[in-house]
Amino acid sequence: MTLTRGLPIQNDSDAEVVARVLEGDSRAYAILVSRYRAQYGRYAVRMLGSREDAEEALQDAFVRAYRSLAKCDDPERFGPWFFRILANRCRTAGTRRSRREKTFVSDDIALHGASEEHPAERTAWREELERALQRLDTDQREAFLLKHVEDLGYDEMATLTGVGVSALKMRVKRACERLRLLLHEVQGG
Amino acid sequence: MRCKVAEQLRDPFIEQIAAELRRPVRLDPRFDDRVMAALEAPDVIPLHPDRQTRRPWIARPWTIRVSPIAAMAVAAAFVGAVAIGAWQLRPIDQVQMASQPAEPGVLIPVATTDGEPIVVQQFTFHRKGVKSIALVGEFNDWDETATPMTEVSEGVWEVSLPLRAGTYEFQYLVDGRRETDPTLPERPSDFGSPNSVITVSPRVR
Numbered sequence: 001m002t003l004t005r006g007l008p009i010q011n012d013s014d015a016e017v018v019a020r021v022l023e024g025d026s027r028a029y030a031i032l033v034s035r036y037r038a039q040y041g042r043y044a045v046r047m048l049g050s051r052e053d054a055e056e057a058l059q060d061a062f063v064r065a066y067r068s069l070a071k072c073d074d075p076e077r078f079g080p081w082f083f084r085i086l087a088n089r090c091r092t093a094g095t096r097r098s099r100r101e102k103t104f105v106s107d108d109i110a111l112h113g114a115s116e117e118h119p120a121e122r123t124a125w126r127e128e129l130e131r132a133l134q135r136l137d138t139d140q141r142e143a144f145l146l147k148h149v150e151d152l153g154y155d156e157m158a159t160l161t162g163v164g165v166s167a168l169k170m171r172v173k174r175a176c177e178r179l180r181l182l183l184h185e186v187q188g189g
Numbered sequence: 190m191r192c193k194v195a196e197q198l199r200d201p202f203i204e205q206i207a208a209e210l211r212r213p214v215r216l217d218p219r220f221d222d223r224v225m226a227a228l229e230a231p232d233v234i235p236l237h238p239d240r241q242t243r244r245p246w247i248a249r250p251w252t253i254r255v256s257p258i259a260a261m262a263v264a265a266a267f268v269g270a271v272a273i274g275a276w277q278l279r280p281i282d283q284v285q286m287a288s289q290p291a292e293p294g295v296l297i298p299v300a301t302t303d304g305e306p307i308v309v310q311q312f313t314f315h316r317k318g319v320k321s322i323a324l325v326g327e328f329n330d331w332d333e334t335a336t337p338m339t340e341v342s343e344g345v346w347e348v349s350l351p352l353r354a355g356t357y358e359f360q361y362l363v364d365g366r367r368e369t370d371p372t373l374p375e376r377p378s379d380f381g382s383p384n385s386v387i388t389v390s391p392r393v394r
Contacts, residue, residue, distance in 0.1 A: 026228065033221050038213060045214045055216055055223075062224045064330055088330050129209055148207040176203050183206075 018075035021066070033062055036079055040086050046145050047090040049134040057093050061086035084160050087146075091138065132182035136175050139163075143171035144179070307351050310389050312370075317344035319364045326359025326384075328352055333362055358384035 012020075012031060020028040037058070044054035065072075065082045072081050133141060146152045146160065147168075154165045161168070217223070312324055322338040328350060329335040338346040338361075358376060360367045367382050369375050375383040 027225070029228065030221055030225055033224050037216060037220060041216045041220075042211075042214045046210050051214070051216065054214075055220060058216075059220070059224050059227055063227050066228050085330060092327050092331075126209060129206060133210070145210070148203060149210045176200065179206060180200075180202060183202075 013076060014078040015075040018069060018072060018078055021069055026066075029062075029066055032078060032082075036082060039079075040083060043083075043145060043150060044086060044090055046133065046149060047141060048093055049130065053093055054090075057089040058086065061089045064089070080156075080160075087142070087160055091142065128183060132179055135182060136178055140171045140175035140178065143168050144175035147172045307353055308389055309349050310352050310387070311347060311349045312338070312387075314338065314346045314361050314363075314370065315344055316346065316363060321362075321364060322346045323362040324348055324350070324359060325362050325367075327357045328359070352389045354390050356386060356388045358386055360384055 012028075014032065014035075017028050017031045021032075040061075041054060041058050044058045045051055048054045048057060061082065065078075065085050068085075072078060074081070133144075136144065142161065143157065143163075146157045147154075152160070154168055157163075157168050158165050163171075314322055316322065322340075323333055324336040324338060325331045325333050336348055336350065338348040341347050360369060360382070362368075369383055370385040370387075373385040373387055376386050377383050
């Protein structure tokens, strides 16, 4: 199925695409998938630590968003609305995973792109970073990613997560401390 | 959604980490096609509590959407049941189901889609003197508005959901406050209060 061919991805606003979907043009939803897949896929991969888990959560979030599209009060801000659904899915998936034995599997896809002057060292650093990130508590990892990778403000994070600003600041602080500790241990050891 | 101003001075070490994590990731090239295909797949059937009446749930009409294959499977099961003299089955509206006495957690298989059974899971919560109770959990993405419960008699709140077999974490939202079900096991959550855990299985009592 070719989904985006001929669809004016760049020209239609989110609100226009949402309106088309709600009017019955379900194929137009592919525009939104294409538009937000990369940005939020990155968050899911970082949050869950594997491409497979991330794709599953991302797909689930897109399906849920599609089925709830009529509830999107501000279609022009489909992205943030979708992100909230995705964050919930990642949280649920992360909680389930945390109960299983944690076995970190290096994700060569998520870590692709090693290059520069010292590719071996660079790749090793990325693997250690991914490993350290997955060793954070779920709520700390979520707060760190939202703050430092997605560049959200604390108010936006509070809206997204339903957690108070003070608690979020504490989670970010603790995440930073733990990452520093874990990565310094690696570098020092 | 982007932060306009850095809200705190950034540590160079943390910034180095963040820069690394901002690198793009590569997803399956067929991801978009998979999503669009998934949109057409059957999933949880939306059932809403009857807000117009206070009749017991078992007396209310239910509208259940099933795929043609599932409908044929249900019809075949029904014919088979009749053929072997299962005259005890009682009809409910258009879909034949094995109805059971009203009790918390009763499970009613209603359809089979892509090999996974869907069962109707009834949730009952007893609380007098409250204005609203809703169900929030993994099955509705913890959406506080998605699954309101209905007070079917004084202090008895109910809602039924069609769910795939599996284990679900959930809470009751009682006048805006999260509570667990005292009759079910709990699991700690990463977000403070524990969750109740219910196991939905396609068994018939």
